[in-house]
Amino acid sequence: MKLQILYFASLREQLGRDRESLVVEDPVNTLQxxxxxLASRGDAWxxxxxxxxxxxxxxxQETAQADAPLNDGDEVAFFPPVTGG
Amino acid sequence: xxxxxxxxxxxxxxVLDELAAGRRDVGAVAVFIGKVRDINxxxxxxxxxxxxxxxxxxxxxxxxxxxxxxxWALMDSTVIHRVGELQPTDNIVLVAVASAHRGDAFQACExxxxxxxxxxxxxxxxxxxxxxxxxxxxxxxxxAAQRW
Numbered sequence: 351m352k353l354q355i356l357y358f359a360s361l362r363e364q365l366g367r368d369r370e371s372l373v374v375e376d377p378v379n380t381l382q383x384x385x386x387x388l389a390s391r392g393d394a395w396x397x398x399x400x401x402x403x404x405x406x407x408x409x410x411q412e413t414a415q416a417d418a419p420l421n422d423g424d425e426v427a428f429f430p431p432v433t434g435g
Numbered sequence: 436x437x438x439x440x441x442x443x444x445x446x447x448x449x450v451l452d453e454l455a456a457g458r459r460d461v462g463a464v465a466v467f468i469g470k471v472r473d474i475n476x477x478x479x480x481x482x483x484x485x486x487x488x489x490x491x492x493x494x495x496x497x498x499x500x501x502x503x504x505x506x507w508a509l510m511d512s513t514v515i516h517r518v519g520e521l522q523p524t525d526n527i528v529l530v531a532v533a534s535a536h537r538g539d540a541f542q543a544c545e546x547x548x549x550x551x552x553x554x555x556x557x558x559x560x561x562x563x564x565x566x567x568x569x570x571x572x573x574x575x576x577x578x579a580a581q582r583w
Contacts, residue, residue, distance in 0.1 A: 359486055359558035360569045404572075408556075411491035427488060427556075431572035434485070434516060434557025435469055435528055435548060 351378065351422045358429035361398055361405075374420075381407055382416040384426065404431055436504075436512050438496045440487055442519040445529050455511035455533040465540035466531045467548055473523035475570070478563040485518045485527070488556040492516075499550040503532070506546070506583075507539040514547065516557065546583050553580040 356369045378384050385407075389399035398405065407414050408427040420426070437453070447466070455461045471483050500512050510533040517527055530547045534540040559570040 356488070358488055358556070359560075408488075408491055411488070411494055413554075427491070429488070429556060430558065430569070432553065432556050433559045433570045433572055434487070434555050435552035435576075 351375075351420065353384070353420065353423075354425045355384075356425065356427040358427065360430050361428055364394055364398055366394075379419060380416070381409065381414055381418045381420060381426070384420060385416070398428070406431060436497065436500050437514070438493055438500065439515045440489075440492055440496075440518055441515065442517065444517070444526055445515045447529070450513050450515070450529060450531055454513055454531050458510055458533075460535060461510050461533045462535045463537040463540040464531060464533050465537070465544040466529065467544050468526055469528040469548070471521045471523050471525045471527055475561060478561075478565065480523060480561045480563055482562040483521045483525075483527075484560045484562070485516075485521065486558045486560070487516075487518050492556050495555045496551060499547055499554060502550070503543040503547050507534065507543040508536075509534050509539065509543055512543070512547070514551070516551070516555070518557070549576070549580040549583065552576045 351374050353372050353374060355372055357365050357367060362368045374384065374387065378387055385399045389396045406429050409418055410425050454464065473480055496514050500514060503509060513531045515529045521527060530544050532540045532544045553576055561568055561570055
């Protein structure tokens with residue numbers, strides 16, 4: 351399964367990238383699975399993906415919860431709470 | 436409905452000319468403009484940088500306006516949100532709502548702003564004398580959106 355992953359605002363700075371293409375294999379079926387896999391990349395990733403009650407996510411530009419399923423070609427975005435207006 | 440996320444400033448006269456243009460049954464227009472303050476959390480702010488999620492941001496604003504149209508009798512709405520580098524006194528956001536009566540216009544305008552602040556993917560970074568920092572989400576904004 352191939353995913354486009356986007357990172358915004360403070361998360362982009364913490365992780366040092368704004369996007370990546372990632373090919374994931376089973377058992378990554380949900381957003382939660384993807385977050386667990388990304389968290390294993392190191393300290394900065396764990397801080398963002400697993401020890402972070404403020405983490406928000408979207409799949410294909412719609413807000414998504416951790417149990418949301420992922421499909422091939424999905425655009426997944428991670429970002430902090432929004433502060434516009 | 437007109438929704439725009441843009442770097443350029445907006446001109447209120449032009450927005451009002453285009454809002455519900457040609458309709459003769461508009462009795463009320465409510466407008467809100469949000470601006471950059473020179474102070475936030477006790478520190479002087481020299482520059483505010485606004486970032487968004489192209490595509491999702493526009494869609495989420497359209498969704499908010501559609502919800503407002505379902506709750507109140509609106510004739511037209513315009514939402515413009517600026518991104519990029521802004522300075523104190525600059526405009527950030529404009530919401531304009533046209534309706535037959537002021538009650539619907541006032542309420543829909545406030546609803547759109549409250550929802551935009553808590554749901555539309557924008558992020559602010561402030562430059563102060565002590566360096567730069569990301570603005571944190573406020574609980575008061577969350578509470579304001581929960582009223583509706």
